[in-house]
């Protein structure tokens with residue numbers, strides 16, 4: 086008999102399974118659930134982008150790409166950063182094309198930290214940074230962001246968690262699950278602390294194209310002195326509705342990208358070829374697609390946020406991504422109790438806030454990446470649920 | 478296109494509260510706007526979009542191309558008035574191209590529709606010829622997907 090427990094890596098075994106996953110499994114078991122829990126665009130990839138993928142398949146362009154990604158794609162990424170953020174990245178040495186933003190995050194963290202290092206992670210946040218840090222042998226240091234600060238990271242919060250072991254700061258904005266964004270002045274304040282303590286920053290800007298209310302997203306690398314201390318993570322999943330193509334990228338200083346490329350080369354070889362051809366088309370001719378999807382998200386966002394406020398749940402205005410994060414503390418229930426009750430009695434699935442870190446307790450994540458009709462129906466049911474709780 | 482009309486033509490059941498949030502406009506302004514659209518006939522009415530195939534005594538629909546001789550004084554209008562007066566005619570359009578009118582006719586059976594065409598439409602004085610096409614399957618209508626193999630359920634997976 087094989088003793089698998091002995092066989093398996095103890096560091097991996099110690100990593101906790103994803104909290105969202107557990108809740109998804111409950112939702113999956115049930116029939117006729119209407120969900121507000123999915124974290125990917127409901128839109129299909131724009132047709133001209135899909136068509137480009139199809140064309141290259143028809144021509145039989147099915148080989149590996151270079152390890153760093155096709156030069157043409159890296160050039161397009163570089164010119165996108167120039168026109169959109171006024172940032173210069175050398176396509177040959179400062180760009181790495183990866184399997185989604187996910188792989189870029191993984192190789193970036195693994196290249197930077199090791200045992201004895203601390204990684205500063207503001208929560209609530211996307212679930213991957215903490216386990217990847219643990220798997221790299223480093224120690225996650227959680228910084229709890231607060232609703233009263235609109236879930237932004239403040240320089241005071243950051244500074245109070247810094248120790249001599251601090252090495253890497255994760256900046257997950259626009260934020261999943263809160264929808265929080267960091268404006269230029271917020272980033273400048275963080276930059277001063279980063280400089281003072283000689284930190285490196287992984288700025289996950291995968292939702293960078295999805296911000297609302299006039300001000301566009303500012304990249305952390307745009308802040309004075311920060312480009313040389315930042316790996317920017319981005320990708321095609323959210324902005325171009327290309328989740329299934331699995332394509333993302335990292336931009337950063339050449340010495341960091343070099344090491345990341347080495348890891349990527351041995352673990353992955355190269356990102357999917359067809360997806361890269363499609364992505365070139367997306368970057369070249371996809372600006373108007375982003376605008377029209379963003380307009381739809383914004384209408385949905387206003388409906389969802391406005392409806393929660395009408396229901397009497399306090400909900401700060403999320404200005405990025407496609408999530409809102411209402412507070413359910415007034416119901417007297419925990420996040421999990423609230424979500425279980427909602428799914429059992431009204432068959433509506435949302436994700437408990439604590440799946441994104443303990444400080445998400447008392448909140449729920451509601452994705453508005455759904456049609457207005459779908460959202461309207463789900464919101465009505467949530468309203469019924471709330472009045473039933475109140476009258477219990 | 479006007480965002481309000483676009484929303485209502487997709488779903489006329491949005492409440493003015495919902496519309497106000499979605500469009501970020503005051504509720505009474507939108508209500509006034511809708512009333513004005515109704516009064517001026519921009520909004521002609523509100524209908525349910527029915528999937529008749531799901532209703533027990535289903536209907537069949539045909540699209541009939543008609544070529545006519547336009548009348549001296551009234552052109553196509555007097556012919557159109559005759560055609561649209563039949564209850565069987567659901568929609569009627571004047572077309573540019575190789576025929577003049579597109580007529581949508583519904584009936585209980587193909588037989589019934591065919592009889593209507595040969596007895597009532599073909600016999601009209603100015604009608605030169607007709608060509609009847611029966612609808613076999615509805616994939617999309619009024620912007621709504623009827624192709625259920627693919628559409629109704631959310632194909633997204635729960636991943637992370």
Ligand SMILES: Cc1ncc(COP(=O)(O)O)c(C=O)c1O
Nearest residue numbers: 185186187211261291320322333
């Ligand atoms: C904040 C954040 N970063 C990264 C990712 C990973 O996206 P992908 O690997 O599809 O690029 C996600 C996906 O949900 C996310 O929400």
